Amino acid sequence: MTNPFQILKTEGELNDVVRNAFISAYGNRGLEAVDAVRENRIKKYRDYFVVVGNTGEYYLEGSFCSCDAFLYGKKCWHTLAVKIAMELGMYETYDLWYYKNGVDEDEPEYE
Numbered sequence: 092m093t094n095p096f097q098i099l100k101t102e103g104e105l106n107d108v109v110r111n112a113f114i115s116a117y118g119n120r121g122l123e124a125v126d127a128v129r130e131n132r133i134k135k136y137r138d139y140f141v142v143v144g145n146t147g148e149y150y151l152e153g154s155f156c157s158c159d160a161f162l163y164g165k166k167c168w169h170t171l172a173v174k175i176a177m178e179l180g181m182y183e184t185y186d187l188w189y190y191k192n193g194v195d196e197d198e199p200e201y202e
């Protein structure tokens with residue numbers, strides 16, 4: 092099977108060939124990831140990448156993701172979406188700190 096990232100490089104855009112390659116390689120994760128990038132749901136802050144998911148926003152750093160699936164040791168589609176977005180430069184850039192502007196309000200115990 093051909094690596095979908097290779098196909099992405101060749102095609103240079105998120106067309107249906109690329110979308111199908113990700114779906115056959117990653118199943119539903121591939122589908123969710125490609126569609127999120129297509130719908131511009133990836134944001135790059137100074138400290139994190141943020142993916143707007145179906146039920147909320149998740150922040151990512153490297154191979155870490157803040158969603159529940161990742162927390163329970165499962166592979167989530169958010170990390171895949173960020174990889175695709177980085178490959179194409181398809182993300183919105185915010186000159187802000189995501190953590191300071193949002194997350195800490197919900198977690199007052201964090202110092």
Ligand SMILES: [Zn+2]
Nearest residue numbers: 156158167169
């Ligand atoms: Zn995730």
